Amino acid sequence: MINTSELKRASEWLRNADGIVIAAGAGMSVDSGLPDFRGTHGLWTSLLPAGMTERDVGSLTQGDCFLDRPVEAWQFYGRAFQVCRQLTPHRGYAMLARWARRVANGAFVFTSNVDGHFQAAGYDEARVLECHGTMNFMQCGKPCGAAIWPSDSTMANVDPDALTLSTLPRCPHCGHVARPNFLLFDDHHWVEKRTAAQWERMGTWLRAVKRPVVIELGAGTAVPSVRMFAESVRGPLIRINPEEYDVAGEGVGLQGTALDVLDALDALLATN
Ligand SMILES: [Zn+2]
CATH class of the missing domain: 3.40.50.1220 (TPP-binding domain)
Known part of the structure; x- marks a missing residue:
């Protein structure tokens, strides 16, 4: 009340x-x-790549995930991006x-x-x-510099379910895997x-x-x-x-x- x-x-x-x-x-x-990305609504599971369980979510919120597991991280956040973009x-x-x-x-x-x-x-x-930070900008995953760029052009061509290492979005400056420009836990790369x-x-x-x-x-x-x-x-x-x-x-x-x-x-x- x-x-x-x-x-x-x-x-x-x-x-x-x-x-x-x-x-x-x-x-x-x-x-x-x-979805509440802290998982209290249990919606994390609907965004998880095949073969992963809710227990794996923790590792996909860590700053190194785009370096250590770039395909899974992109599948996961690519879907999150699509969900956010569909909402008003x-x-x-x-x-x-x-x-x-x-x-x-x-x-x-x-x-x-x-x-x-x-x-x-x-x-x-x-x-x-x-x-x-924001999901509407991208940055280099390494990062090689402080450049950021709008996500739209990148995400228009991303099908999260079909991503492989060779089709992941890349940094236009050095070719390393790109990532969204938002802060993860223990994130030294933001x-x-x-x-x-x-x-x-x-x-x-x-x-x-x-x-x-x-x-x-x-x-x-x-x-x-x-x-x-x-x-x-x-x-x-x-x-x-x-x-x-x-x-x-x-x-x-x-x-x-x-x-x-x-x-x-x-x-x-x-x-x-
Ligand atoms: Zn780079």
């Missing part, structure tokens, strides 16, 4: 802020129908964008999701920070350049905002990047989470899925 008085406080912060920080974790994407961002993205248009400095997105759904929903690329530039832009934006409010959506505690960031921003925190919704400092915790609570907040903001 969403606490009504806390919901009201949250809507007042959103009205009175001059900038909205949207901090989105996996729960935001799950509401669009995306849910209506919550448009709601948040509408709220942001009412405040002087608009919104800045901080997300651990690599699906590019904020950009797909029409958000300005210059106002998004993807702390774990090219961080794009995310570093996004951090710069967010810092500049935040310095101009006098009364920020943070709205945190579906961010877990297992990989706490989004939570830690949300708590680091000055200003009240609106935490939306079905389970772990407690807030220690100034803020409110609203229990529910991202989309359910956004709907409730939107109804309240519309009454003005």
Whole structure:
């Protein structure tokens, strides 16, 4: 159940802020129908190459997987890419964008999701920070340099189920196996350049905002990047989470899925 008085406080912060920080974790994407890649929905198995079991998923989340097992890694992430591309961002993205248009400095997105759904929903690329990178760009698996390139041209020709070592996407600069430009666990090969530039832009934006409010959506505690960031921003925190919704400092915790609570907040903001 969403606490009504806390919901009201949250809507007042959103009205009175001059900038909205949207901090989105996996729960935001799950509401669009995306598998939770931590496996809690058991959907990993549907993406696994033939002959592999759910137990093998762990090794495909490690930074060395594109070096050690490039064919399996590509079969797995190639399917994940196709699943993400088939989904449409849910209506919550448009709601948040509408709220942001009412405040002087608009919104800045901080997300651990690599699906590019904020950009797909029409958000300005210059106002998004993807702390774990994105599947919409590729990089060299080695890497031989800091180059990244859009995934579209690569993925258009990839049939994950038919991939072999000789047909894997390659780095155009050195010919080594390519990989998506997102961060895996223990990943020493991730090219961080794009995310570093996004951090710069967010810092500049935040310095101009006098009364920020943070709205945190579906961010877990297992990989706490989004939570830690949300708590680091000055200003009240609106935490939306079905389970772990407690807030220690100034803020409110609203229990529910991202989309359910956004709907409730939107109804309240519309009454003005
Ligand atoms: Zn290379």
